[in-house]
């Protein structure tokens with residue numbers, strides 16, 4: 001596994017994503033948007049297109065544009081409507097057309113300022129425009145800071161399914177300004193915490209155990225603590241991406257909790273019943289129950305997950321209109337990580353993930369019954 005370097009510099013935490021000639025730095029700290037030009041050194045850029053959405057743009061667009069213009073860059077803003085429906089191929093083509101109209105060349109750059117939707121869409125457009133130009137991720141949601149902005153996966157949705165069209169296009173830099181999380185809607189903040197919880201049970205590093213003990217006291221206003229948490233999550237993701245950039249092996253571990261999570265999200269109409277984070281939280285408890293039922297994990301894993309997630313104010317079981325197992329099983333079989341049989345990331349214990357194929361369907365149904373009981 002590639003070595004990771006984490007250093008402290010002027011109160012900015014730096015995490016390297018080691019990918020040979022495509023390596024890059026993730027900068028994490030407070031107030032970074034107001035000094036972003038210091039964190040970037042690309043002397044060949046002349047023009048920059050800032051892709052953002054109509055919620056994040058009005059909040060942070062002016063700061064970013066003024067710093068980039070101050071650094072002598074001709075800067076354009078492209079604003080899309082916020083939300084998942086914007087993540088389409090048509091919208092990506094519109095962005096590419098705007099890049100052409102703005103006169104960007106292969107020596108210029110796209111900045112993705114926003115959550116994972118902007119990051120995936122702008123990432124995709126930047127990867128196909130002139131066969132790929134520099135991309136800087138400036139994630140403003142917790143989910144995007146700990147997950148989607150790092151690792152180079154880009155995507156748009158097609159009517160049949162989410163994220164089925166995409167590329168691998170690593171950013172040249174990622175800038176996580178924790179201060180932006182102050183304006184993030186509460187439900188979106190919780191969604192990000194589900195991914196934080198996921199990393200904490202996938203790792204054997206001390207911060208994961210510490211989170212379990214201190215989750216109930218986590219406050220959004222505690223920026224220094226959030227800087228540390230985002231840094232730890234980015235380190236975990238960077239390690240998996242460095243070891244398996246194209247997702248043929250250990251990068252699958254990031255899918256922990258997502259097998260049932262995606263099925264719940266889809267069955268609930270994408271956000272109407274379960275947000276991505278809620279699905280992942282419930283899916284983690286389900287994966288722990290399956291791990292226990294298969295004899296991989298000692299009893300107690302699922303209960304520890306429940307305590308951690310409840311302390312983070314996340315759900316641990318479907319509530320209200322509980323989906324039928326049959327409908328979820330069909331969706332789980334369609335999961336994009338599946339190669340025909342049911343594939344799940346399971347845990348032998350915290351910090352010891354394993355990928356299992358061909359899991360007995362009766363066992364999974366029993367575990368679902370225990371999850372909802």
Ligand SMILES: NC(=O)c1ccc[n+]([C@@H]2O[C@H](COP(=O)([O-])OP(=O)(O)OC[C@H]3O[C@@H](n4cnc5c(N)ncnc54)[C@H](O)[C@@H]3O)[C@@H](O)[C@H]2O)c1
Pocket residue numbers: 053054055056059082083084087114115116117118120140141142143144147148149150151152153154155163180181182183184185188191
């Ligand atoms: N590429 C990857 O590796 C990867 C990994 C995980 C998820 N994703 C993708 O990420 C997307 C989800 O990302 P998301 O949860 O950030 O959703 P999102 O981009 O829709 O952001 C959530 C909402 O919060 C708003 N918002 C974002 N930052 C804000 C801020 N600082 N202040 C106020 N409002 C703010 C957005 O406008 C939006 O309305 C999905 O499309 C998912 O498929 C990609």
Ligand SMILES: [Zn+2]
Pocket residue numbers: 195258276280
């Ligand atoms: Zn996720």
